[in-house]
Every structure is written in structure tokens, then in C-alpha cells.
Amino acid sequence: MTNAPDPALLAKAETLVEALPYLQRYAGATFVVKYGGHAMGDPELQRDFAEDVVLLKAVGINPIVVHGGGPQIGAMLKRLGVESNFVGGLRVTDAETARIAEMVLAGSINKEIVSWIGAAGGRAVGISGKDAGLVTAEKVTGREADPLQGIERHVDLGFVGEPVAVNPAILHSLAEKDFIPVVAPIALGADGHTYNINADTMAGAIASATGASRFFLLTDVAGVLDKQGELLTDLDRARIEALKADGTIKGGMIPKVETCVHAVEQGVDAAVILDGRIPHAMLLEIFTRRGAGTLVHA
Numbered sequence: 250m251t252n253a254p255d256p257a258l259l260a261k262a263e264t265l266v267e268a269l270p271y272l273q274r275y276a277g278a279t280f281v282v283k284y285g286g287h288a289m290g291d292p293e294l295q296r297d298f299a300e301d302v303v304l305l306k307a308v309g310i311n312p313i314v315v316h317g318g319g320p321q322i323g324a325m326l327k328r329l330g331v332e333s334n335f336v337g338g339l340r341v342t343d344a345e346t347a348r349i350a351e352m353v354l355a356g357s358i359n360k361e362i363v364s365w366i367g368a369a370g371g372r373a374v375g376i377s378g379k380d381a382g383l384v385t386a387e388k389v390t391g392r393e394a395d396p397l398q399g400i401e402r403h404v405d406l407g408f409v410g411e412p413v414a415v416n417p418a419i420l421h422s423l424a425e426k427d428f429i430p431v432v433a434p435i436a437l438g439a440d441g442h443t444y445n446i447n448a449d450t451m452a453g454a455i456a457s458a459t460g461a462s463r464f465f466l467l468t469d470v471a472g473v474l475d476k477q478g479e480l481l482t483d484l485d486r487a488r489i490e491a492l493k494a495d496g497t498i499k500g501g502m503i504p505k506v507e508t509c510v511h512a513v514e515q516g517v518d519a520a521v522i523l524d525g526r527i528p529h530a531m532l533l534e535i536f537t538r539r540g541a542g543t544l545v546h547a
């Protein structure tokens with residue numbers, strides 16, 4: 250007769266013990282999680298994501314979710330017959346597009362994420378940058394290469410904004426009361442207009458302003474890939490500039506890496522671009538020695 254425990258159960262206990270130093274290190278810390286529109290869509294992954302967020306809260310970490318929804322805005326614009334163009338990864342946004350972007354982001358997607366977190370046992374509160382003066386936006390000007398003249402020209406992107414001031418008071422109040430804030434990337438300008446903000450940029454500004462220790466960007470690739478498609482596990486500003494200059498980093502990855510560099514320079518300990526297609530990608534990154542994705546550090 251032996252008292253040896255079931256190896257599968259033992260492995261579970263070992264996983265919990267492996268998490269112990271991380272649980273101790275991160276108790277009370279703020280983690281900002283950017284959930285990209287491309288990472289949404291699969292109901293099981295949505296449930297996993299919500300469970301991860303609720304688990305973080307349960308172990309004493311304060312998660313703040315900032316979400317995107319680019320593909321979903323695109324689908325709605327198409328249904329409504331509104332044309333849409335991107336310049337430098339940003340959607341050219343006229344007044345009608347801004348209204349539709351707000352409807353999809355702050356109305357539809359935001360409340361869906363709140364529901365998933367609720368179903369996983371968490372108490373989420375969905376807001377946008379407009380609520381309680383969280384984010385003040387300023388109009389940005391896009392730049393587009395003009396191959397005919399060999400120069401970059403300025404393009405009017407309409408109501409595309411960037412965060413120029415973040416007042417995180419509402420986020421701290423919600424976290425203190427054990428709520429999980431879920432933020433849509435829409436904000437008011439000082440001019441009273443509604444601005445559409447790239448969700449990576451919005452999340453980075455919130456990570457900096459809340460003094461977050463960790464900033465995760467969940468997307469639909471393994472992380473930043475090199476020209477051969479291999480994962481780059483570690484990047485700093487100099488390497489990122491070189492990869493942008495030689496065209497390895499392009500499109501939607503540009504705002505991500507720029508946001509990560511900015512966030513770590515503003516005091517966020519580490520920013521990680523993670524594969525949202527992997528179940529529980531965030532938990533694996535935070536609580537095990539097998540980190541995944543691309544870590545951007547100062």
C-alpha cells in the first residue's frame with residue numbers, strides 16, 4: 250500500500266507553488282491589459298481571457314482592461330456602406346465614422362467584455378475615456394509617404410485623437426472597491442469633440458498614468474516576428490527602431506511597439522506583446538517561468 254499522490258494532482262500543486270514568488274511580488278500592483286479586436290472572436294478564448302482577468306483580481310492584482318475592436322468597427326462600417334481608410338495604422342475618422350466607432354467600441358464591445366468578466370465571477374465596470382474625465386484627447390495629424398514626390402505629406406485624419414492628459418482617479422476608485430475597469434478607446438477633446446483613439450495608444454497612456462507594473466498587449470500573432478517569422482523574445486528601443494527602419498515591423502505592429510517603448514520609458518516595468526490565441530496566455534506569462542511573447546524593456 251503506497252500513499253504516493255496522483256502525479257497529475259502533484260503537477261497541479263507544483264504549478265501553484267511555482268506561482269508563489271510571482272503572487273508575492275505582484276500583490277497590490279496594477280496590470281494594464283490591452284485586448285485587441287483581432288484577439289476576440291473565439292468564445293472559449295474569450296472565457297479564458299475573462300477567467301485570467303478575474304483570477305488576477307482574486308489574487309490581489311488590479312487589472313485594468315483596455316480594448317480595441319478595429320475589425321468589428323470595419324464590419325459595421327461595411328454594413329452601413331461607409332467607406333474607411335487607414336493612414337499609418339490609424340483609421341481616418343469623419344464625424345459619422347466617429348459616431349459608429351463609439352457605438353461599436355463603447356456600446357457593443359465594451360459591454361460584451363463586461364459580460365464575459367461577469368460570467369467568470371468578476372465585477373467589471375465598462376467606461377470610455379469620456380467617463381469622469383479619464384482621458385482628454387487632442388487631434389493627431391497623420392503622415393503618409395508620397396512616392397511621386399519622395400516626401401512625407403501630412404494627412405487630415407479627422408477625429409483621430411491621442412491622449413494628452415489622463416486622470417486615473419476613476420480607475421483607482423473602481424479598483425479600490427474591487428471592480429475591474431474595462432475601458433473603450435474613445436475620449437473627448439478640450440474642443441468638445443469625440444475622438445477615436447488607437448487602442449494600443451490608449452492602453453499605453455493608461456498604463457503610464459496608473460503606474461502599472463505590467464502592460465500586456467494581446468493580439469493575433471506570437472509577438473514581434475523577425476523577417477524569417479521567428480519570435481523575437483526581447484526588444485529595446487534601439488532594436489525596435491532598426492526593425493521599423495528595415496520594414497520588419499509594420500502596419501498594426503508599429504503602434505504596439507511604439508506604445509510599449511513609451512510605456513517602459515514612463516516607468517512601466519515591462520511591456521509584453523502576447524499571443525491572444527493561446528489559452529490563458531496572460532497567466533502563463535505572469536505566473537510561470539516559461540514567459541511567452543515579446544518583452545519590451547527600457
Ligand SMILES: Nc1ncnc2c1ncn2[C@@H]1O[C@H](COP(=O)(O)OP(=O)(O)O)[C@@H](O)[C@H]1O
Pocket residue numbers: 284285286287288317319467468469470472473474475497498499500501502503
Ligand atoms: N514584425 C511583425 N511581427 C508580427 N506581426 C507584425 C509584424 N509587422 C506587422 N505585423 C502585423 O501586426 C498585426 C497585429 O496588429 P493589429 O492587426 O493592429 O492587431 P490588434 O487588432 O490585436 O491590435 C499582426 O497580425 C501582423 O499582421
Ligand SMILES: CC(=O)N[C@@H](CCC(=O)OP(=O)(O)O)C(=O)O
Pocket residue numbers: 284285286287316317318319320322338339340350409410434445446447448449
Ligand atoms: C484611430 C484608430 O485607428 N482607432 C481604432 C480604434 C480601435 C482599435 O485600435 O482596435 P484594435 O486594437 O482592435 O486594432 C479604429 O478605429 O480601428
